Amino acid sequence: MTETLHRLVYYSRNHISGDAAAFAADIDDILAKSRANNGRDGITGALLFNAGCFAQVLEGPLDTIEAAFERIQQDERHGDVSLLALDPIAGRSFPNWAMGFVGLSDVDSERFAGIGPSSGFDIARLNGDQVHGLLRDLTIEEEKAA
Numbered sequence: 001m002t003e004t005l006h007r008l009v010y011y012s013r014n015h016i017s018g019d020a021a022a023f024a025a026d027i028d029d030i031l032a033k034s035r036a037n038n039g040r041d042g043i044t045g046a047l048l049f050n051a052g053c054f055a056q057v058l059e060g061p062l063d064t065i066e067a068a069f070e071r072i073q074q075d076e077r078h079g080d081v082s083l084l085a086l087d088p089i090a091g092r093s094f095p096n097w098a099m100g101f102v103g104l105s106d107v108d109s110e111r112f113a114g115i116g117p118s119s120g121f122d123i124a125r126l127n128g129d130q131v132h133g134l135l136r137d138l139t140i141e142e143e144k145a146a
């Protein structure tokens with residue numbers, strides 16, 4: 001049954017410190033590793049960064065997304081990793097993304113304003129379905145813009 005398609009959603013708090021260039025270098029490294037590993041493991045999804053938090057959706061075979069989540073939880077570049085959802089799904093929401101990355105553009109930030117209560121985007125107030133819907137909307141917009 002481990003081949004059944006599943007979706008895992010979590011959020012976490014950023015632990016990367018330093019200036020914008022150092023942050024960008026770490027993000028590049030995370031995305032390069034993620035895309036290589038996820039391509040190998042049949043995982044697709046998207047990663048969001050905003051206001052000091054990451055949120056990520058991983059979709060794929062249960063065994064490989066659980067193994068990826070184990071590695072992700074060990075990574076000291078973030079902490080307080082909180083699982084929001086792990087459910088079987090009928091199909092992928094991010095078929096074209098070994099790991100999409102959204103959240104830093106002005107357009108994305110504006111979208112968060114409608115979701116967060118007052119201080120923009122407050123990921124801690126969202127549930128798994130809301131995080132999944134947000135990331136799906138943002139990546140669809142990125143695909144249109146590309």
Ligand SMILES: Cc1cc2nc3c(=O)[nH]c(=O)nc-3n(C[C@H](O)[C@H](O)[C@H](O)COP(=O)(O)O)c2cc1C
Pocket residue numbers: 030033034035037038047054056058068071072073074075077078099
């Ligand atoms: C916010 C965040 C998201 C990550 N997402 C993924 C991911 O989707 N897939 C993955 O393999 N690694 C991901 N990583 C990286 C893993 O934590 C770990 O560094 C990597 O899997 C190690 O790969 P390696 O054993 O091939 O060197 C993420 C790390 C962070 C901090």
